Amino acid sequence: MDLEPLDPEYVANRLSCPPFVQISGVVNARDLGSYPTLHSGHITKPKFVFRSGEVSAITTEGKEQLKSLGITKVYDLRSDTEIAKWASPCPDIDGIEIVRTPVFKVEDYSPEMMAKRFQLYASGKTEAFMELYTQILDSGGPAFGTILRHVRDKPNEGCIFHCTAGKDRTGVIAAIILKLAGVPDEEIAEDYALTRVGREPARELVMARLSKEPLFASNNEAALNMFSSRAETMLAFLRLLEKKYGGVEGYLKTYVELSDDDIARIRRNLLTPVPTNGSSS
Numbered sequence: 001m002d003l004e005p006l007d008p009e010y011v012a013n014r015l016s017c018p019p020f021v022q023i024s025g026v027v028n029a030r031d032l033g034s035y036p037t038l039h040s041g042h043i044t045k046p047k048f049v050f051r052s053g054e055v056s057a058i059t060t061e062g063k064e065q066l067k068s069l070g071i072t073k074v075y076d077l078r079s080d081t082e083i084a085k086w087a088s089p090c091p092d093i094d095g096i097e098i099v100r101t102p103v104f105k106v107e108d109y110s111p112e113m114m115a116k117r118f119q120l121y122a123s124g125k126t127e128a129f130m131e132l133y134t135q136i137l138d139s140g141g142p143a144f145g146t147i148l149r150h151v152r153d154k155p156n157e158g159c160i161f162h163c164t165a166g167k168d169r170t171g172v173i174a175a176i177i178l179k180l181a182g183v184p185d186e187e188i189a190e191d192y193a194l195t196r197v198g199r200e201p202a203r204e205l206v207m208a209r210l211s212k213e214p215l216f217a218s219n220n221e222a223a224l225n226m227f228s229s230r231a232e233t234m235l236a237f238l239r240l241l242e243k244k245y246g247g248v249e250g251y252l253k254t255y256v257e258l259s260d261d262d263i264a265r266i267r268r269n270l271l272t273p274v275p276t277n278g279s280s281s
Contacts, residue, residue: 011200019191020198021050021069024062028053028166028198031069032174032191037182037271044181045272048158049151051174053166053202054078056088063093070158075101075147077140077163077170081109086164086209101143101161103136103169118213124225126236129168133237136172137245141255144173148256148266151177155269165206167195167229175234175241179248180263181270185238192234199227 014020019030033046047070055074058066066074076083076090079102083089090098107113117135120128150159163169171192178188199206207223210216216223245251252258258266 005203006197006200011197014197015201019194021065023052023055023058023065023069025057025059026052026055026062026162027202028195029160030191030194030198032177033272035178035181035183035187035191038184039182039271041274042182042271043274044178044183044270048155049177049270050158050160051166051170052160052162053170053199054088054162054164055090055160056083058091058093063096066093066096066160069160071160072096072154072157073150073159074098075143075150075159075161077101077103077143077161077173079104079106079109081106082164099146101146103140103143103163105139108139118216118226121226122216122219122222124222124228126230126233129233130236130240132168133172133240134244136169137241137251137255140169140172141257144176145256145258147173148177148252148258149262151269152262152266165195165199165202165227167192167199167227171195171229171234172237175237176248176251177270179238179241180252180267182267185235186231188238189231189234193229193231195227195229199229 021029021031023029029050029052031046032049032051033044035044037043050071074090074096076098117132120132147161161170161173174191175188178191206227210223241248241251249263252263
């Protein structure tokens with residue numbers, strides 16, 4: 001299980017290498033570009049679609065780093081309820097639009113609903129995460145559609161999406177995007193597992209927040225289970241997506257209301273030829 005802290009030197013070294021990107025004040029930020037795909041001669045387009053944890057603590061330097069990455073939109077998948085609870089709204093960033101795209105409605109954050117969700121997270125079991133990820137898929141169509149229509153319509157404008165930790169809601173839409181682009185399942189699972197490293201700098205903040213929740217206050221292992229990000233969990237999710245939702249295209253047609261033409265254009269915009277002769281995209 002992902003319970004023990006990682007070696008700080010290892011974390012620092014790993015965070016300094018792709019696909020991680022440096023955005024001061026933001027953890028778990030990385031580029032979904034440069035992944036191999038099943039489309040011959042193509043990789044996912046670098047510096048186009050990014051994922052991260054919440055950006056509410058972004059610094060002045062971080063804002064400039066966002067701009068230097070070519071990002072014009074920040075898509076916030078968090079609910080109004082959790083933003084208010086942790087007093088963590090996204091700050092204004094000159095030249096970059098903050099777009100609220102909550103996956104869950106306010107009523108999904110009732111005490112009863114949250115207690116059930118926390119119980120699932122606390123188990124750390126793959127089956128529990130599949131129930132949670134089913135909830136995300138069933139509720140997230142409109143939010144995910146906003147992000148995917150950016151990819152469809154603005155191929156020259158970078159975007160970044162995030163939830164709180166950048167693992168579950170963020171991990172689901174990242175997997176959908178990578179799967180649509182034809183990235184092999186093992187690579188998608190590895191991207192998901194990188195959150196284990198990416199969230200490490202926020203460990204103390206996360207644990208402090210969870211300590212205020214009755215379920216986690218006296219159960220450190222349950223709190224850490226909530227933030228496990230094992231590759232096998234993502235592989236199970238991709239099987240769920242195929243079996244229950246008709247694969248990525250079936251999901252996008254039914255829950256996101258995208259057409260075949262939309263899906264084809266999004267896929268084209270996510271791909272770029274493999275660089276040759278030392279050139280870079």
